[in-house]
Amino acid sequence: MSKKSKSPSIRDIAKEAGVAISTVSYVVNNKDLVADDTKKKVLKAVDKLGYKPNFIARSLRTRKTNTVGVIVYDISNPFVAQIVRGMEEIVKTRSYIMVLGCTFNNASEEERQINVMVNQFIDGLLIVSGSDNENIYKKILAKKLPLVFVDRELEKLPSTSIIIDNALAMEKAVDYLFSMGHRQIGYISYPMGKQTTIKQRYSGYVRGLEKNNLAYNSDYVIMDEKFTDKELEGKDMDITFKLMQDFIKTRKLPTAFITISDIIAYGLIKALKDNNIKVPDDVSVIGFDNIMFDDYMSPPLTTVKQPKKMMGITGMNLLLDIIEGKNTENKRIILPTEIIKRQSVKSIPLN
């Protein structure tokens, strides 16, 4: 097998055009220092030999790779995929390159990936994941590497984040259910590790209850460790389904459930249906995220919409701004949420 054919270097162009190396560099980098006809000669040579500046060499010299790292917990999760899609859009238009890694919320895997990327390689890092270990991020911060979190934020360290007001979103969900006549409102969530979003949502749920003078009933609240079992990557739907199968048989049901993700809501609804409990006639369900399948479920899922793509877009733009020195503060950008009313919530006549 023949070798990869070697591409022409800046030297070859200089020789071909009969000019100095630096002249070629100026032309290639659009520095307006070169006489027009010299420029033409150079461009002709570039074209003839098909010269492309060597990305690696340039990076070594400039200490800039035009590459950003994106670390997510699971790219096959529709919520995440949508965020990444937004990021990709920006990366593309601003001519950066995006490196992707999945961690499945495994802290050591996250650390490994961050180390690989950070190691004099990426210009900035975007994290849509959340290990329980803030020490990992401390190192990045210490290196002054641009770092932006999406759908996460740090508790103790100052951080740049694109988030929604998770507590408020949940509070509004409770309000909505309350306004529809529900007085027994259940809650299904991952257990509370150090993920701020999960904690905030829970506090929003509790706050919503209090605000509407509803008693907190632990029978109605499920926050099971199984959700975060490392062996069960990306199987949230199936886990919820199984979990709820048990739950339904052993406990009293509320008239409505709030879930922290549409995926969990899907699992819940299936379990409910399988036990001949009608949604929304017997039990109402409200999801979170507004992923693209909600409209196609039976019943179509009422949910709290997160501006997923916009979160990706905003996060990536902010990161690139920071990289380019346009923006250096520890911003905390809060994007709006909205309850999308479909058919999985039914109003209960008051009596």
Place this chain on the structure above:
Amino acid sequence: MSKKSKSPSIRDIAKEAGVAISTVSYVVNNKDLVADDTKKKVLKAVDKLGYKPNFIARSLRTRKTNTVGVIVYDISNPFVAQIVRGMEEIVKTRSYIMVLGCTFNNASEEERQINVMVNQFIDGLLIVSGSDNENIYKKILAKKLPLVFVDRELEKLPSTSIIIDNALAMEKAVDYLFSMGHRQIGYISYPMGKQTTIKQRYSGYVRGLEKNNLAYNSDYVIMDEKFTDKELEGKDMDITFKLMQDFIKTRKLPTAFITISDIIAYGLIKALKDNNIKVPDDVSVIGFDNIMFDDYMSPPLTTVKQPKKMMGITGMNLLLDIIEGKNTENKRIILPTEIIKRQSVKSIPLN
């Protein structure tokens, strides 16, 4: 704001340990040429200064980046996301880095991305997309850059591909429907551009019809240009839904539909339901891909399973093998499919 703190270079380590640069290099790269106590000294210095070899410099020198490019048409498509997830798994275990780009089946965007990546930057390329323009790939092939297609293959050029037998899969779908008593079998697909998968599936559909002595009825076949409208990125479900709304009102329906993706099946089913046509009682539907939501639809979707994650795993392993020189032939790996029987297909009693 202070500058990014500069990391120590191999030179710093050499100085600290009182040895030559090359010695440090040997130690760092595990070349067994160094005396044990010299090694210890070096390692100590490495540890003390927190030295990490500079990835970029190394790449410049070795002409290897340990980076592979992955080009997909849409990361937010669950089928694609699952493939990418498989790839990510392998990338991780074989210590490569993965760069991702989405093209939305836009040929010029695909070309742009390929150019960016190929430009002396990636060690190999994995494509899960398919422009109509084989010229783009010719260039890559000419450069001898390792290139693997997943769920695609080239028509005129020899290529390395991980695919399923699309024609056979569709033929089996027809067989299955026939065995369930269906004699009017419709087909919903993207229009046939140059994508081999789409063509092959269609030919499988036709073959299945012939094999079972069923007449081809163009009234039952929908292959609309709207599916590939560039403006409608990733909206297959909604497009199908609208398309079928019209279709249902104007044409006679078959007793069963085969679709080329689960996503399209979802759109179809919703349109059917909205028009009070029951699935599967009035019309059966069979999807393609077996994405993770199938089980949660009403009715759960019968579908042709593609081994998505395995396609990603196999493709990435093959690509890395080629990069590492373990494997250089133009392989064409065909992975098996399987009909997953759920509840969207009903048997029709023969009369």
Place this chain on the structure above:
DNA sequence: TTGTAGGCGTTATCAC
């Protein structure tokens, strides 16, 4: 406006 030369951090090829 153009040319020269030094250096980015490695690895690889030689000597010693």
Place this chain on the structure above:
DNA sequence: GTGATAACGCCTACAA
């Protein structure tokens, strides 16, 4: 076993 040194391809003072 170890050390010096020349690339890799580019950018950028600085000199001319």
